[in-house]
Amino acid sequence: MSKANLLDRRQVVSALLANRKDVVAIGGLGASTNDITAAGDHARNFYLWGGMGGAAMIGLGLALAQPKLPVLVITGDGEMLMGMGSLATIGLQKPSNLSIVVLDNEAYGETGGQTSHTSAAADLVGVARACGIVDSRAISTMAEVEAFAKAVHDVTAGPRFANVKIDSANVERILPSRDGTYIVNRIRGDLGFQPI
Amino acid sequence: MHARADAADTAPNWHDDIFATLQRFDVRQVPYVPDAGHSKLIQRVLGSSSMRGIPLTTEEEGVALLAGAWTGGQRGVLLMQSSGVGNCINMLSLIPILRFPFLTLVTMRGEWGEFNPWQVPMGSTTQGVFELSGVKVLRASNAAEVPAVLEAAAAQAYNALTPTAVLLSQRLIGAKVFTK
Numbered sequence: 001m002s003k004a005n006l007l008d009r010r011q012v013v014s015a016l017l018a019n020r021k022d023v024v025a026i027g028g029l030g031a032s033t034n035d036i037t038a039a040g041d042h043a044r045n046f047y048l049w050g051g052m053g054g055a056a057m058i059g060l061g062l063a064l065a066q067p068k069l070p071v072l073v074i075t076g077d078g079e080m081l082m083g084m085g086s087l088a089t090i091g092l093q094k095p096s097n098l099s100i101v102v103l104d105n106e107a108y109g110e111t112g113g114q115t116s117h118t119s120a121a122a123d124l125v126g127v128a129r130a131c132g133i134v135d136s137r138a139i140s141t142m143a144e145v146e147a148f149a150k151a152v153h154d155v156t157a158g159p160r161f162a163n164v165k166i167d168s169a170n171v172e173r174i175l176p177s178r179d180g181t182y183i184v185n186r187i188r189g190d191l192g193f194q195p196i
Numbered sequence: 197m198h199a200r201a202d203a204a205d206t207a208p209n210w211h212d213d214i215f216a217t218l219q220r221f222d223v224r225q226v227p228y229v230p231d232a233g234h235s236k237l238i239q240r241v242l243g244s245s246s247m248r249g250i251p252l253t254t255e256e257e258g259v260a261l262l263a264g265a266w267t268g269g270q271r272g273v274l275l276m277q278s279s280g281v282g283n284c285i286n287m288l289s290l291i292p293i294l295r296f297p298f299l300t301l302v303t304m305r306g307e308w309g310e311f312n313p314w315q316v317p318m319g320s321t322t323q324g325v326f327e328l329s330g331v332k333v334l335r336a337s338n339a340a341e342v343p344a345v346l347e348a349a350a351a352q353a354y355n356a357l358t359p360t361a362v363l364l365s366q367r368l369i370g371a372k373v374f375t376k
Contacts (some may be wrong), residue, residue: 061264
């Protein structure tokens with residue numbers, strides 16, 4: 001199954017968040033949320049445990065509310081496929097501070113490794129570009145990941161989309177908080193909003 | 197279009213009453229799926245300097261969008277039609293989990309003189325679907341009660357974090373007629 005020269009998901013996410021500064025990071029339902037946790041728990045991490053398909057739209061709502069903050073969605077190919085229409089919605093709104101990274105292992109790793117559409121048919125970079133996200137990249141090297149990580153901080157030039165081919169190895173689960181209210185209120189507090 | 201509205205029940209400006217309430221509650225993001233019953237309100241939103249109208253490809257996008265908006269400090273309202281409520285069911289689970297203010301305005305089909313049988317199943321279960329999902333339901337059946345219903349709904353959604361749907365009845369909007 002596993003192909004040569006594919007990137008390691010934890011290395012990719014660590015590189016994306018290594019110098020995160022004020023970035024708000026949103027994980028997708030599944031392993032990408034664990035990857036964000038593995039890179040270090042943070043007050044500006046949004047961990048998704050349900051609502052599959054919603055990660056990019058949560059990112060859009062946040063990016064529109066906070067146009068000067070870099071907002072980075074890191075999700076998986078299965079989660080992105082479920083919310084593929086949201087790429088059209090984002091392409092229409094063109095939030096310049098929103099970046100989306102898909103960790104694409106061409107499989108549903110959480111549920112037994114069933115093959116996903118990206119393995120043979122669906123080209124998410126092509127979809128994103130065709131939906132109006134002009135800066136849509138296919139990434140296959142760590143140098144490209146690092147260049148993308150820098151670009152995330154430019155809140156004037158997005159939206160941007162990257163599909164990163166990763167290997168399908170199962171890695172240790174590192175689980176963040178499951179308390180959604182805590183997760184949201186922690187981000188809000190860090191952004192300076194008081195409890196109601 | 198919307199022929200056969202009950203003349204006595206339908207004032208032309210109930211959309212303006214809704215818009216004014218949303219403005220007063222500082223609503224900023226207005227995701228919507230295009231809908232004839234909401235068309236005048238959508239025009240007001242798209243012409244507004246304080247609100248952003250956000251067309252969706254499917255209604256559940258709007259639920260996730262409002263979660264992100266609240267996390268970033270903004271309020272929003274989701275505009276949809278009764279048939280779109282069914283598209284939202286799993287995403288509605290985010291509301292109690294994340295505890296963000298949720299207000300949706302739903303134009304009803306499948307009731308009060310409906311001519312299209314395909315609208316009836318979802319229109320008939322809209323209220324039940326919301327209630328099973330933990331969303332409180334209020335209804336406006338005529339133009340005169342729109343301001344009070346909107347005020348109550350916005351207050352409990354935004355001030356008390358009580359997820360609320362306002363059903364704008366087909367009697368208010370006027371039943372769609374394609375047939376002779």
